[in-house]
Amino acid sequence: MGSAKAPPRRLIDRVLGQDRVKAIIGADLRAGRLTHALLLSGPAGVGKQVVARAVAQALLCSTSHPSGWGCGGCRDCQEVEAGTHPDCHWLEAAAGQRLGIDELRGWVQSVVALRPVRGGSRVGVLVGADRATEAGQNMLLKSLEEPPASTTWILVTESPAGLLPTIRSRCQHVTLGVLPVHEVAEWLKAQGVKAEVAATAARLSGGRPGVAWDLSQPEAAARRNLVVDWVLALREATATELFRQAEEWAEAPDLPARLEILALCLRDLTVLTGPRDVVAGEDEFQAGALLVPELVQRQSGMGGARRGRIRDGRPRDPAAARAFLALAEQADGLARRAGQLGSPRLSLDALFLDLRSAWHKCAGSSSG
Ligand SMILES: [Zn+2]
Known part of the structure; x- marks a missing residue:
């Protein structure tokens, strides 16, 4: 079994493939013109959540890294990665569950109620956005229509069709796709998975690294x-x-x-x-x-x-x-x-x- 390499410091460098997504968002970050509402969609296991966290890292990093994606090493970057940053508010629908209006309102409030703790930006990430109830989505729509200052919303979903059209139209929509199977297999091997297991898992995953990892x-x-x-x-x-x-x-x-x-x-x-x-x-x-x-x-x-x-x-x-x-x-x-x-x-x-x-x-x- 090969030995696993240490993961790259910055989260965006851990996302396999998705060059187009990285280029689009990276250019906006470097130009300081990233949308206040980003919609990340794509099949399960292609890296949507890592991209969402990488964008949060980019927005909350305390250094001005020329790549636009943050440094990956400062306190802010490390806290975003660990899920403990006070200005990164993460809400995830539990498996198979709907997100009701009360839960969503609580999350929106936690994002917008106070000034950013570190004085910079604040980021609200909603994973499984399509599983918000219609009432919940309508409530969220108001925050997207009248964005509070220095606030970025990131909606993550496998099925954008499950979002209200009004929500979709307020967001910049970026889609992640599946990867070539051989790339996924190579990546698994680099993580220390045996070659034959990596090949089967990559093939079964249909080019989705997260699924391939689970299958391995x-x-x-x-x-x-x-x-x-x-x-x-x-x-x-x-x-x-x-x-x-x-x-x-x-x-x-x-x-x-x-x-x-x-x-x-x-x-x-x-x-x-x-x-x-x-x-x-x-x-x-x-x-x-x-x-x-x-x-x-x-x-x-x-x-x-x-x-x-x-x-x-x-x-x-x-x-x-x-x-x-x-x-x-x-x-x-x-x-x-x-x-x-x-x-x-x-x-x-x-x-x-x-x-x-x-x-x-x-x-x-x-x-x-
Ligand atoms: Zn940093």
């Missing part, structure tokens, strides 16, 4: 095997087995993570069984192909011939493919809402039953 940890490999085994076993499962699994999943503390992997498997099955155009776009096709080799390897009857068809991109079981894709979206949605559901049991029953039906559709079509 030992417990993630066990979870992935558990989910893949169940997806394949479900094809022959009895109703009793199916409901017992749903019950076990419903109680599992890692349910959202299991559902995310399940969604990946289902996207793979879409690719495996369907014509290319069933899958929304090229990116999604790539993302969907993540588990294909593993599924093919582990599933007798889905061997070479079918794999050849996938490469050809020729139609195959389009009805089953559509069913798998719909189930993938269902699993994704369930993963996002898992914390909000009183009990996910009924949703899991339905999901597993539908998945078994999709398998049967697929089997029926290929035997014909």
Whole structure:
């Protein structure tokens, strides 16, 4: 195992890739014209929160570093990184939870009520901004429309569509994207992850370093095997087995993570069984192909011939493919809402039953 290098001092230097984002925001910082309301969006695990904290570091650094991004070493920079800076106010929606108006008002007040403690700027960062209720977003809108002096708001979200259009139009919107898989693998190796683990985790993450990091940890490999085994076993499962699994999943503390992997498997099955155009776009096709080799390897009857068809991109079981894709979206949605559901049991029953039906559709079509 390689030894991990010490991380760079400045937070922005720890963000992998995202050169366009760094260039846009960096130019504004150097010119002293950064917007008072910044919206950072992009998929989970690409570095949105590190960028948000790096912008806070840039704004609160007590030295005037020529890069515009702060020095990374002064007391202010270190406190921003540690999350203890008195002028950096961070609010994050808990997993699967909504942010109500009271919680948001308390946070806005903490940002604007007093003068900046250190006499410079103050920064309010809202992570999971789309999960603010409509009333909460309307309250926040007032602060964005009439920005208090030397205050910068940073909204972070995976789904900007979940924000009021009026909020979006008040913000400068910067989007972070996924990275080439090989870059993510190289980065994991530099963090001390074994080469073969790094390669698999990077591929499975679809180019998202944060997700790849989680997947490279030992417990993630066990979870992935558990989910893949169940997806394949479900094809022959009895109703009793199916409901017992749903019950076990419903109680599992890692349910959202299991559902995310399940969604990946289902996207793979879409690719495996369907014509290319069933899958929304090229990116999604790539993302969907993540588990294909593993599924093919582990599933007798889905061997070479079918794999050849996938490469050809020729139609195959389009009805089953559509069913798998719909189930993938269902699993994704369930993963996002898992914390909000009183009990996910009924949703899991339905999901597993539908998945078994999709398998049967697929089997029926290929035997014909
Ligand atoms: Zn500094």
